[in-house]
Amino acid sequence: MATVELLFSALPEHVRTARLVAAAVARRAGVDEAVLDEVRLAVGEACSRAVGLHVSHGIGSPVRVVLTEDEKKFSIEVADDAPHAVVVEATAGARAGSVGAGSGAAVPAAEEGAEGEDDMGLAVISGLVDDVEVSADETGGHIRMSWPTTPAPALS
């Protein structure tokens, strides 16, 4: 079960809220402080992309962000409802040293009518996050990312 689930109307002004919530939950889950900036940026990129897809497809449903904490990792899944003509799939391990590697190998740009910014968002995510998976079909797309957590000291 998700630790925190967030649904927000596909409007740019709510992306910041998603970033703040994700960072707060990640911190509580034990994600290293030094990595929280990456979490914030990656979830922001994924949500901005989802908002853009909903707006460009005229989709009224909300963007979905699922934050899950388990023993060893903290996961974020950002889901959109935009129909994707081509399946985009990229799995991780692909820490891109540069944008060339990130956008070329790890994340094929397969959005229909994709703007450069959309590709750049995915390039940023694949450059930032070691464990990332992008998938899409005719019912929507998902970006799944995870970060290791360090066991929190016992708090009273």
Add this chain to the structure above:
Amino acid sequence: MDLSLSTETVGDRTVVRVGGEIDVYTAPKLREQLVELVNDGSYHLVVDMEGVDFLDSTGLGVLVGGLKRVRAHEGSLRLVCNQERILKIFRITGLTKVFPIHTSVEDAVQATD
């Protein structure tokens, strides 16, 4: 936090000081500012990012758009940034090769290459 923008002319350069968060919501304001400056004939821009707390790919897109506009007039767009977390975004997108990035406004204003 919202985005704050102010401009100042130093010699033939226009310094744009940016503060706050540049994201999908606020980036259009920065885009408008850059477009307005270029339309008004300011082709040598220095964007001071020292007050920026957050930058995402939408913001990068706006800066690249600004660079394209000034270059159409043989102008320049230089950045001032010392913050590691912001510089990292330029590095992973390869944009450190595209933008001259300076450590101070004085340095950027004097640069001529």
